[in-house]
Amino acid sequence: MSQGDVANTGQVVFAIEAFKRIHPVEFQRRFLSQETRHNGRGFSQFRATHVTKGTISTAQGSSTVRIGNTTVVCGIKAEVSEPDVKAPNEGYLVTNVDLSPMCSAHFRPGAPGETAQVSSEHLHRLFKGNVVDPESLCIEAGQAVWVLSADIVFVKYDGNVLDAAVIALTAALEDLQLPKAVFDSETGVVSADRTMGQGLTLRKRLFPATFSLIDGVYLVADADDAEEQLATATVLVVLDDNGHLVNIWKRGAGNISRETISRCVDDAGVRKATLTKELQDNTQKS
Amino acid sequence: MSTNVVDRRRVNGPARSVEPLYTSADTAESFVNGREDKRTLDQVRPIFMKTGPLSAQESELSLSATASAASGSAFYEQGKIRISCAVYGPRQGRKSNARMGSFDCDFRYAPFSCSWKRRSHIKAADEKEISLMLEHAIAPAIRVEAYPKACIDAFVTVIESDGRAATIAAAINCISAALADAGIEMYDSVAACSMGLRGSQWVADCTQSEEDVSSCSVLIAFMPSADEITYILQHGKSTPEQTDQAVQTCTNLCTRVYAVICRYLQSSLV
Amino acid sequence: MTRPDRREATQIRALHCALGQLSRVDGSAQFSLGDTSVLCGVYGPVDVKIYDEKLDRAHIEVKFRPDIGVPTTKDKWTESAVRQTFEQLILGQLHPRTLVQINIQVRQADGAVDAAAINAATMALVDAAIPLHSIVGAATCAVLESGAVVVDPTQEEVEQARSIHTLAFENKTTGSPAYVDSRGDFTMDEYNRCYDLCATSVERVLAFMRSAIESKVSKESKLSTT
Numbered sequence: 155m156s157q158g159d160v161a162n163t164g165q166v167v168f169a170i171e172a173f174k175r176i177h178p179v180e181f182q183r184r185f186l187s188q189e190t191r192h193n194g195r196g197f198s199q200f201r202a203t204h205v206t207k208g209t210i211s212t213a214q215g216s217s218t219v220r221i222g223n224t225t226v227v228c229g230i231k232a233e234v235s236e237p238d239v240k241a242p243n244e245g246y247l248v249t250n251v252d253l254s255p256m257c258s259a260h261f262r263p264g265a266p267g268e269t270a271q272v273s274s275e276h277l278h279r280l281f282k283g284n285v286v287d288p289e290s291l292c293i294e295a296g297q298a299v300w301v302l303s304a305d306i307v308f309v310k311y312d313g314n315v316l317d318a319a320v321i322a323l324t325a326a327l328e329d330l331q332l333p334k335a336v337f338d339s340e341t342g343v344v345s346a347d348r349t350m351g352q353g354l355t356l357r358k359r360l361f362p363a364t365f366s367l368i369d370g371v372y373l374v375a376d377a378d379d380a381e382e383q384l385a386t387a388t389v390l391v392v393l394d395d396n397g398h399l400v401n402i403w404k405r406g407a408g409n410i411s412r413e414t415i416s417r418c419v420d421d422a423g424v425r426k427a428t429l430t431k432e433l434q435d436n437t438q439k440s
Numbered sequence: 441m442s443t444n445v446v447d448r449r450r451v452n453g454p455a456r457s458v459e460p461l462y463t464s465a466d467t468a469e470s471f472v473n474g475r476e477d478k479r480t481l482d483q484v485r486p487i488f489m490k491t492g493p494l495s496a497q498e499s500e501l502s503l504s505a506t507a508s509a510a511s512g513s514a515f516y517e518q519g520k521i522r523i524s525c526a527v528y529g530p531r532q533g534r535k536s537n538a539r540m541g542s543f544d545c546d547f548r549y550a551p552f553s554c555s556w557k558r559r560s561h562i563k564a565a566d567e568k569e570i571s572l573m574l575e576h577a578i579a580p581a582i583r584v585e586a587y588p589k590a591c592i593d594a595f596v597t598v599i600e601s602d603g604r605a606a607t608i609a610a611a612i613n614c615i616s617a618a619l620a621d622a623g624i625e626m627y628d629s630v631a632a633c634s635m636g637l638r639g640s641q642w643v644a645d646c647t648q649s650e651e652d653v654s655s656c657s658v659l660i661a662f663m664p665s666a667d668e669i670t671y672i673l674q675h676g677k678s679t680p681e682q683t684d685q686a687v688q689t690c691t692n693l694c695t696r697v698y699a700v701i702c703r704y705l706q707s708s709l710v
Numbered sequence: 711m712t713r714p715d716r717r718e719a720t721q722i723r724a725l726h727c728a729l730g731q732l733s734r735v736d737g738s739a740q741f742s743l744g745d746t747s748v749l750c751g752v753y754g755p756v757d758v759k760i761y762d763e764k765l766d767r768a769h770i771e772v773k774f775r776p777d778i779g780v781p782t783t784k785d786k787w788t789e790s791a792v793r794q795t796f797e798q799l800i801l802g803q804l805h806p807r808t809l810v811q812i813n814i815q816v817r818q819a820d821g822a823v824d825a826a827a828i829n830a831a832t833m834a835l836v837d838a839a840i841p842l843h844s845i846v847g848a849a850t851c852a853v854l855e856s857g858a859v860v861v862d863p864t865q866e867e868v869e870q871a872r873s874i875h876t877l878a879f880e881n882k883t884t885g886s887p888a889y890v891d892s893r894g895d896f897t898m899d900e901y902n903r904c905y906d907l908c909a910t911s912v913e914r915v916l917a918f919m920r921s922a923i924e925s926k927v928s929k930e931s932k933l934s935t936t
Contacts, residue, residue: 210600211520213552227599229552235457248453250561254548256526256595263546263595266449272790275783278451279893301457303558305551307597309515309524335460346460386798389890398897404890405791407798407843411886412905419898448782 179369179384186372193222193378198421200363200376205321205432207329215330219322222378223312228322230304230330234344237292237299245291245299249277251306251319258311258379273315277306277323280392280401285356286327294337298344302330313378316390320362325433330354358394361429363422365389367408375421389415391422445562459557476647477519484633484645484693485519485606487700489614491621491708512622516614519647520602523614527622529592541587543579545594547571547611553598555648570608577612577632577661577671583625592624603646605634605657605673612661612671613697620705628663629705630670631698633690637678642686644693658686662694714866715744722849722862722911727829727922729837735813737838741830743862745820750830752838754810762809767802769809774827777816788824789814792831795878795889801841810840821865822850824876824891829915836923846888847919848878849911851904853896861907873900877908881916 174181174192185192195201201222210216213229220226237244251273253261261267266274282288291300304326306319331351337344366377366385377385387408392401399419404410446452475481491514512527533542547570551559574596582592594615601607612632620629636646636654646654656676662669669691674683717723723744732738735751742748755768762769772793774785792814800810812834814827825848832845852863852871860867868874873894877887892901 210552212555212600231552231558233457233558234460235454246453248451250450254595254597256524256597268790271449271783271786274451275787301453303453307550344460345463348462398895399901400895402890402892405794407888409886448780451783
């Protein structure tokens, strides 16, 4: 049955796909009122997450992260630049999120849209100084520093940009091998040896968890694209290795009480444990 | 030295940055049997592909293809090359009175996809050129007269590249698969293959380090069932006889690649 | 503990609000927290671009401009935060297929800019007589390196802080925050302390807003009777 049929009772009966398209809110509500979700998950259940490090050989550090159907690749290229005069021994970490029509029909070609811009900026705020010590990127004070350009490209989009991006960037930074660099003060040239790679010591690792409020009542973890379209409010909780909070970000109006937020923080702690396991030693064997 | 263009819609780094001078020795000398990876001279790297919505089957790289809500999509691997493509259409075209449909292609390298300097976010001249090449190579295969007033858009992103010509060939194969996945009417699928000339020897499907030492490269896009070539690209010098030979070998290889694509598409239907 | 400007830890800076300063917009407000000053102008409901048109409600657009230089991703971030806060607050269903545009210009930045921007936007929306569910006020707290919590930090204090918390509340007594942005390195305990401090500060801000609106309305009614 692909079109609406009038049954004997006078009620209109739809095929499930048609129902989902015509009345997405009601469709979701039917599931949520039964304490389940259209994708079969429980309210506080996250999608299966897979992290693979070192997937891109052309980048100095890379990772591929899959959260359900959301697939993202993060590649870090290391280049050399002069430091800022105000901070002569601090390097740069430049984070950009790329959401192109290649990953979903929601996004338009050309310059980054609002979601991409806001995610890029949020990543920048989370990681700068907090995760990477800018001074560890110094080659020669006042002369040369590393610039880490981290680009997070979404290959397939099915909701939850920030979680995927934070996990991918964390994994790529862990994978990063910086060549041993020497600054020649006479020529002003930085030479580097590819064979002598050196990992970066991170101050902490970040573990994100996103929760969305659907229909003003139901709080679900790790919303997929269909659920995200109906969400009125979202809460992002980011924890670090020590279980300290790094970020609580609640956007959009909706009744998310103080208690609910602290419950989100508890759930984020559970999620952290899963992610820690996933982040451990998933380097691709080549 | 290049200047990074400041884009207010992105997080920007310092105004100028360069790659350090790498001192480590080149690996180009360690070719075995004339090849870097023990292939024979006319062997194409192993191909992996995946179209349509995600299923349980996964790529060894745990990269799974395909955009949601696109009409068709494909993920394509050839050795280290990795390309993802989404096709939208047929959808409303920009020209409302066109009697033929149009095919547009948007080709991009991911900033980290090349072994040389990081690519800028701003579309470079070579990306525009390759977009046009892909359009020209694929368009002859599409039944544009079946889609009046409509357009078909392909968005291609290179996640990792290994050999410029080989990457373009891979992009053509990837788009072909995505078009088939989208159910676009075509005369035939286009398969593509590239070769590089080293000394007087043609080497099929060159990697980046092999391409660096070759003096000429040829790329052929071919429709095997129709027995028609849709695109030829040559860079560098070769004699007419050598080019003849390359075209001949390339079309043969394209037929082999075509078989792989067809076999995959058939199996994806089951 | 003394703060650079000799305030108490729980004391917010002097509030100042002027409504209707701009003549060419439908509603405007200037809101200051000490040296932080933000100007907001609201147009609405006005014509909407076809692309943005919503059939069942008004389209809300926020433009945020910094005090120095051109807008960057930083400002886009604030723009999106402010928009998401007001999207549910404005009764957009009353004006379908229209646009409500909120333009925010920072005049001077000395910490707590996001909070000042939310407060200014509320006041400008009230001045433009855009129907709202409730009015919303925001406040910022900072946890310093010493562990001390101070409310409404200046830029100097922001730079030394271990974590920064900006919370917004509605004037209804639901007790749920409309917006939360806590960033840095903090514990749940610190978050809760900041939450309480922000909540009481917002109460003060909301009371101030109410008196500012009342004095404007009474002035206007006096004018219309004479």
